[in-house]
Amino acid sequence: MSGFFSSRDSCPAVKNILILDSEGKRVLVKYYSDEWPTNGAKLTFEKSLFSKTLKSNARTEAEITMFDRNIVIYKSVQDLHFFITGGADENELVLASVLQGLFDAIALLLRNTIDKREALENLDIIFLCIDEIVDQGMILETDANILAGKVAIQNMDVSAPLSEQTISQALATAREHLTRTLLK
Numbered sequence: 001m002s003g004f005f006s007s008r009d010s011c012p013a014v015k016n017i018l019i020l021d022s023e024g025k026r027v028l029v030k031y032y033s034d035e036w037p038t039n040g041a042k043l044t045f046e047k048s049l050f051s052k053t054l055k056s057n058a059r060t061e062a063e064i065t066m067f068d069r070n071i072v073i074y075k076s077v078q079d080l081h082f083f084i085t086g087g088a089d090e091n092e093l094v095l096a097s098v099l100q101g102l103f104d105a106i107a108l109l110l111r112n113t114i115d116k117r118e119a120l121e122n123l124d125i126i127f128l129c130i131d132e133i134v135d136q137g138m139i140l141e142t143d144a145n146i147l148a149g150k151v152a153i154q155n156m157d158v159s160a161p162l163s164e165q166t167i168s169q170a171l172a173t174a175r176e177h178l179t180r181t182l183l184k
Contacts, residue, residue, distance in 0.1 A: 012094040013137040015070060017102070017130055018083040021116050024050035027080060028123060032137030049083060057159040057163055062099050064092050073099045081144045098133060104144030105129050109151060125151055 008010045015033040020026060024047055036042045049067055053074050056063050066088070073095045074083045086098045103114075109125050110118050119126060128151045133141055141147055154173065 002173060006149070012090055012139050013086065014085075014098060014134050015085040015137065016048070016088065018046060018081075018085070019126070020025065020046060020050055020081045020083070020117065022079040022081075024054075024081075027116060027119050028126055028130075030127075030134075032134065032172075049079065053081070062096050064096070071095060075099060075103060077103070080114060080116055080119060094139065097140055101142035101144050101147060102129065102133055105133075105147035105151065106149040108144055 005131060013032070015035060016029065016031045018026075018030075019028040022072050026046065029042070029046065031042060036045050045068065049072060052067060053063070053065065056065075056074075059076050065072050065074070067085075069088050070084055071086045071088060071090050071092055073086075073092065076082070082099060082103055084095050084102070086095045103131075106119075106126055106129060107114055109129065110122060129147055132147050132150050133139065141150075
């Protein structure tokens with residue numbers, strides 16, 4: 001995959017997306033570059049990055065830093081730390097829009113309750129969200145409303161019985177049925 005990153009012309013790319021907890025441990029990570037070939041190298045990168053950014057004030061808005069010849073955009077909320085890594089030649093504003101799109105889409109999908117417990121309970125939704133934003137490192141979409149809509153549609157299985165649906169799926173199903181009955 002490193003050939004992918006060296007052969008692209010002007011398409012912005014993401015090397016990884018990390019969501020770590022307040023201790024620097026993985027909640028969700030997705031790597032698109034083979035710059036970190038082993039799990040040990042990935043864990044070392046995550047630990048070092050977390051240590052470097054721990055003392056920053058990235059709670060209100062995203063911060064930018066250079067780390068290991070990469071641009072890293074990061075933001076913290078509650079007990080979660082969000083990181084987007086791109087190459088040294090990437091546009092910081094594009095990477096920041098990826099982070100903001102991811103963050104806002106997750107906030108929409110989780111009803112503004114962004115913390116570790118909520119993230120762990122909804123990992124499937126967050127993975128779908130990441131897959132809608134970035135595919136093999138290529139940035140596809142950054143608009144939070146579009147992302148949340150795509151993920152909500154993919155995540156909803158109205159044919160499943162209510163007892164097998166999550167609360168959010170059951171509410172969406174109930175809302176859909178109510179809308180249909182009101183429009184008749």
